[in-house]
Amino acid sequence: MSANPLELKSVTMRFGGLKALSEFSLQMAPGELVGLIGPNGAGKTTAFNAITGVYTPTEGDVTVAGERVNGLRPHAICVKGVARTFQNIRLFRQLTALDNVRIACHARAASGFFDALFLTARYAEDEVHIRARAEEYLEIMGLSHRRDEISRNLPYGEQRRLEIARALATGPKVLCLDEPAAGMNAAEKVELMQLIRSIRDRFGIAILVIEHDMRVVMGVSERMLVLDHGVTIAHDKPEQIRRDPKVIEAYLGDAYLEEKHIAVPVQGGGETA
Amino acid sequence: MASVRPTLRSFLPFAVGAPLLWALQQITPPDYNIILIAAGVNIVLAVSLNVVNGFTGQFSLGHAGFMAVGAYTAAKISVALTGLDLPFVSTAVSDQIGFAIALLASMVTAALAGILVGMPSLRLRGDYLAIVTLGFGEIIRSVIENMKFLGQATGLSGLPARTNLVWVGVSAIATVVMARRLAVSTQGRALFAIREDEVAAEAMGVDTTGYKVRAFVISAAYAGLAGALISHAILLATPRMFTFIRSIEVVVMVVLGGLGSITGSILAAFVLTIALELLREFQSFRMVAYAILLIVLMLTRPQGIFGHREIWDLPFVRRLLGGRLVPAAAGPAPAAPTQIRDDSTAGPKGTA
Amino acid sequence: MTEFLQHLVNGISVGTIYALVALGYTMVYGVLKLINFAHGDVYMVGAFSGYWLGALLGVRSSFSENPPGAGEIFIKASLVTIGAMVVCGALGFVIERFAYRPLRSRPRLTALITAIGVSFLLEYGFQLSPWFRTPIEFPPGPSPRVFPELLPRVGYEVFGVYLSNYDLVGFAVAIGLMAGLQWIVYRTRFGTAMRAVSFDPQVAGLMGIAVNRIITWTFVLGSALAAAAGIINAVARPKIEPLFGLISGLKAFVAAVLGGIGSVPGAMVGGMVLGLAEEYVAGYTSSQYRDAIAFTVLILVLLVRPAGIFGRVTVEKV
Numbered sequence: 001m002s003a004n005p006l007e008l009k010s011v012t013m014r015f016g017g018l019k020a021l022s023e024f025s026l027q028m029a030p031g032e033l034v035g036l037i038g039p040n041g042a043g044k045t046t047a048f049n050a051i052t053g054v055y056t057p058t059e060g061d062v063t064v065a066g067e068r069v070n071g072l073r074p075h076a077i078c079v080k081g082v083a084r085t086f087q088n089i090r091l092f093r094q095l096t097a098l099d100n101v102r103i104a105c106h107a108r109a110a111s112g113f114f115d116a117l118f119l120t121a122r123y124a125e126d127e128v129h130i131r132a133r134a135e136e137y138l139e140i141m142g143l144s145h146r147r148d149e150i151s152r153n154l155p156y157g158e159q160r161r162l163e164i165a166r167a168l169a170t171g172p173k174v175l176c177l178d179e180p181a182a183g184m185n186a187a188e189k190v191e192l193m194q195l196i197r198s199i200r201d202r203f204g205i206a207i208l209v210i211e212h213d214m215r216v217v218m219g220v221s222e223r224m225l226v227l228d229h230g231v232t233i234a235h236d237k238p239e240q241i242r243r244d245p246k247v248i249e250a251y252l253g254d255a256y257l258e259e260k261h262i263a264v265p266v267q268g269g270g271e272t273a
Numbered sequence: 274m275a276s277v278r279p280t281l282r283s284f285l286p287f288a289v290g291a292p293l294l295w296a297l298q299q300i301t302p303p304d305y306n307i308i309l310i311a312a313g314v315n316i317v318l319a320v321s322l323n324v325v326n327g328f329t330g331q332f333s334l335g336h337a338g339f340m341a342v343g344a345y346t347a348a349k350i351s352v353a354l355t356g357l358d359l360p361f362v363s364t365a366v367s368d369q370i371g372f373a374i375a376l377l378a379s380m381v382t383a384a385l386a387g388i389l390v391g392m393p394s395l396r397l398r399g400d401y402l403a404i405v406t407l408g409f410g411e412i413i414r415s416v417i418e419n420m421k422f423l424g425q426a427t428g429l430s431g432l433p434a435r436t437n438l439v440w441v442g443v444s445a446i447a448t449v450v451m452a453r454r455l456a457v458s459t460q461g462r463a464l465f466a467i468r469e470d471e472v473a474a475e476a477m478g479v480d481t482t483g484y485k486v487r488a489f490v491i492s493a494a495y496a497g498l499a500g501a502l503i504s505h506a507i508l509l510a511t512p513r514m515f516t517f518i519r520s521i522e523v524v525v526m527v528v529l530g531g532l533g534s535i536t537g538s539i540l541a542a543f544v545l546t547i548a549l550e551l552l553r554e555f556q557s558f559r560m561v562a563y564a565i566l567l568i569v570l571m572l573t574r575p576q577g578i579f580g581h582r583e584i585w586d587l588p589f590v591r592r593l594l595g596g597r598l599v600p601a602a603a604g605p606a607p608a609a610p611t612q613i614r615d616d617s618t619a620g621p622k623g624t625a
Numbered sequence: 626m627t628e629f630l631q632h633l634v635n636g637i638s639v640g641t642i643y644a645l646v647a648l649g650y651t652m653v654y655g656v657l658k659l660i661n662f663a664h665g666d667v668y669m670v671g672a673f674s675g676y677w678l679g680a681l682l683g684v685r686s687s688f689s690e691n692p693p694g695a696g697e698i699f700i701k702a703s704l705v706t707i708g709a710m711v712v713c714g715a716l717g718f719v720i721e722r723f724a725y726r727p728l729r730s731r732p733r734l735t736a737l738i739t740a741i742g743v744s745f746l747l748e749y750g751f752q753l754s755p756w757f758r759t760p761i762e763f764p765p766g767p768s769p770r771v772f773p774e775l776l777p778r779v780g781y782e783v784f785g786v787y788l789s790n791y792d793l794v795g796f797a798v799a800i801g802l803m804a805g806l807q808w809i810v811y812r813t814r815f816g817t818a819m820r821a822v823s824f825d826p827q828v829a830g831l832m833g834i835a836v837n838r839i840i841t842w843t844f845v846l847g848s849a850l851a852a853a854a855g856i857i858n859a860v861a862r863p864k865i866e867p868l869f870g871l872i873s874g875l876k877a878f879v880a881a882v883l884g885g886i887g888s889v890p891g892a893m894v895g896g897m898v899l900g901l902a903e904e905y906v907a908g909y910t911s912s913q914y915r916d917a918i919a920f921t922v923l924i925l926v927l928l929v930r931p932a933g934i935f936g937r938v939t940v941e942k943v
Contacts, residue, residue, distance in 0.1 A: 054476075073480070074475040074476050075476075075477075075478050075479055075481065086472075091470070091473070092465065092466050092469035092470055092473065092474075094465075094469055095462075099465070102459065102462055103463060103465075103474065103479065104477045104478065105459070106463050106466075106479060107477070108478075109459050110275075111458075111459070111460075112460070113460050113487060114277075116454055116455060116459070116461070117283070117454055118279035118280065119283040119454065120276060120277045120278060121275040121278070121280065122276065122277050123458065124275075125275040126275075126459060127458070130459055170477055170478050332734060332737075393928050394927075399733070400733070400737070401931050403737070404660070404878075404882065404923065405923070405924060405927045405928075408920045408923040408924050408927070409924065411920050412917065412920045412921065412924065415916065415917040415920065416917075419914075419917075524738070528738055558753060560745060560748075560749035560752075561746060561749045561750050563745065564746035564750075565742070565746065567738060567742030567745070568724055568742040568743060568746065571728065571735050571736075571739040571742065572727055572739070575728075575731060575732075575735040
């Protein structure tokens with residue numbers, strides 16, 4: 001029985017009196033491409049943080065590959081198979097592109113401080129493997145020519161790609177991309193969409209994408225979830241989402257709906273913040 | 274599975290260094306001896322602190338506390354072991370073995386102190402960590418001052434004169450080798466990652482707390498070693514030798530040399546030891562000059578002498594060595610003075 | 626019971642000193658996010674300023690042949706105190722302007738080390754042998770000096786508890802100053818501007834607040850309070866020497882952290898709590914542990930609740 005790489009059951013995040021995420025549920029099968037959208041402040045990054053262990057869910061369960069990971073520290077959850085990128089790029093700015101990716105390979109290294117200090121054979125072997133693996137991922141993302149460049153000097157688009165390369169190098173089962181297309185021009189966005197699909201095809205990992213650009217997210221997702229004030233207001237295929245009045249209202253307001261003579265359904269359940 | 278035996282190659286620097294140091298000791302006139310010893314001890318202190326402050330970007334102000342732990346441990350053991358007469362070896366060799374045991378013990382107890390201090394403290398960031406390490410350093414000193422077993426305020430005296438250039442030199446080599454090997458390894462990269470962005474490092478699978486503690490413990494162990502060495506050079510171990518001012522002096526050395534630069538720390542330790550020695554006659558003025566140096570340095574060149582580079586990164590040195598020794602990019606990563614809750618781009622401009 | 630009350634009195638007396646100095650730490654940290662290591666030494670300079678002013682003004686001891694009258698006492702004591710506050714305010718201005726302001730855009734470690742440098746400069750600078758001896762001996766050199774008797778000491782005994790007019794006057798002055806500061810911080814535009822800068826200097830600047838000026842005046846204010854604390858302390862404990870600011874400064878700093886660094890009411894409460902804690906623990910166990918108490922409190926606070934009593938717990942946005 002192979003477990004789903006990622007399952008969230010009724011995850012709720014409360015910060016004091018604020019309910020940032022309400023009963024968020026999601027099941028991802030291997031290789032699935034899922035989009036997560038919603039207005040700003042809807043709780044999308046909060047969901048990511050709950051998945052990756054930055055926050056511990058107030059209620060509900062997060063399960064990675066069949067194992068419940070609530071309360072584990074982010075590095076442990078990473079080892080279980082969840083990798084992510086960040087809304088505001090968080091590269092290791094003063095380090096080279098190669099080093100950025102090599103660090104992602106660290107968790108799977110067998111050697112420890114003793115090996116490094118006494119130059120054991122295990123250490124030498126690890127270093128060779130890490131370097132090879134890092135080079136490979138740089139190659140896949142088309143960044144080999146940048147390997148010795150200090151990462152903060154890279155052009156913005158390449159920095160985003162580097163962040164993805166780094167996340168991939170951890171060998172995840174689930175990849176969480178937080179607004180990967182932010183700041184990109186149209187051509188770069190098209191490339192990004194192809195990249196996301198090719199990553200899924202090549203590695204078979206499940207990919208969860210937060211994104212504001214509708215074309216990008218509808219273009220890559222097989223299904224989408226829409227959050228508003230922490231509540232999941234829609235969960236469907238992209239074509240259905242596009243026509244869903246609740247989604248349109250959340251993004252564009254009910255004045256638009258009235259103008260277009262679209263019926264406004266009554267909002268059920270869920271606490272607004 | 275690859276072997277986990279320490280390789281012979283890892284001991285090479287000592288095999289080469291020890292005889293050279295012994296030769297150096299024979300030719301050095303006694304007056305210069307103590308200065309070289311002080312410089313060597315400062316190298317151990319500065320480079321070991323650099324692992325925490327420079328590599329990992331954690332601001333520790335408690336180094337002197339670990340020195341004290343090491344010094345007193347070694348003192349107690351070496352005094353207990355005087356007159357130790359091992360069979361088959363001369364008394365001279367027995368003494369050296371006794372000292373070696375004392376030194377190792379000093380590193381162990383200092384490491385334990387490092388665990389005790391590090392584990393609760395390293396959850397804190399920036400300024401708070403600085404304060405809490407300062408506090409712990411003072412508490413250690415306070416405890417020592419109140420323990421009769423450790424001689425209270427007068428401390429322990431009559432320590433055997435065991436420290437010499439060879440011991441100090443070997444210790445300095447050990448510290449530098451430790452830092453260097455760490456810097457080029459995956460563990461070292463993990464430390465740099467923590468310095469650069471702790472949240473991202475954690476997300477990429479690095480156990481940030483665990484690694485911060487490990488860096489702290491290693492650094493503390495070497496501080497203990499330094500404490501043991503210095504106390505057996507001046508034959509005294511008193512609480513006043515290990516105040517937080519001592520900690521600050523080490524921090525100054527590290528910042529002066531450049532946070533994250535091993536060669537910077539070595540150079541700064543050397544320069545400052547010599548400078549303080551030369552200014553010795555001036556007593557109070559020496560500290561005033563020191564203070565002015567600090568202020569001027571921070572106002573004009575806060576990244577220190579080497580900033581984020583090692584000596585072989587300098588263009589003229591690279592030309593000299595023909596680029597053979599170490600390729601620039603594979604070395605220890607660049608560092609700027611720790612960014613404490615400060616998101617702006619700061620530190621040295623330009624690339625390595 | 627009398628012992629308990631005696632410790633209470635002593636604790637409050639010492640606590641107000643800590644509170645006054647802690648205010649300086651906390652205000653500077655609030656606007657600059659910098660731990661001003663040199664603040665304890667400003668406190669020391671305050672005491673010495675009082676010493677010199679006292680000499681210049683000819684403050685006479687009440688045991689001399691020509692004892693001063695009540696009016697003269699009051700005038701000279703006020704002049705000395707206010708004079709010291711002005712001197713230290715100026716010192717604070719100079720330090721901020723020349724040592725800290727150039728580093729505003731730098732990482733905070735740089736400023737921290739500079740602060741340490743300034744601290745050493747004051748401590749060791751004051752320990753140099755005097756360069757000139759008239760009208761005052763400056764620098765004072767390492768030997769302790771005796772602070773002039775600004776007020777003749779009058780002791781009282783209330784329910785078996787000993788206190789003196791020093792305690793009462795000191796307390797009154799301190800409370801007055803703290804009340805004044807509360808008013809400034811919460812009831813004036815300057816205070817509002819100061820609090821705005823402590824929340825977000827960049828945005829405050831965009832809202833038209835002259836950030837540099839606010840920061841400078843915050844420094845001046847904090848330094849002046851430290852000077853007042855120095856005078857109050859020196860009157861009761863007249864032996865002063867250049868290094869005595871170190872340990873008191875450290876304790877005041879602990880008080881600020883305890884109350885929540887950056888919080889003005891926190892510094893006041895923290896100072897009192899630390900003073901009382903010190904008195905009670907040292908009183909009931911051994912005075913040897915006096916200094917260690919401050920550090921123990923520090924560790925406990927930082928491990929249990931780093932934000933302190935009134936501090937805001939900030940969560941980093943990921």
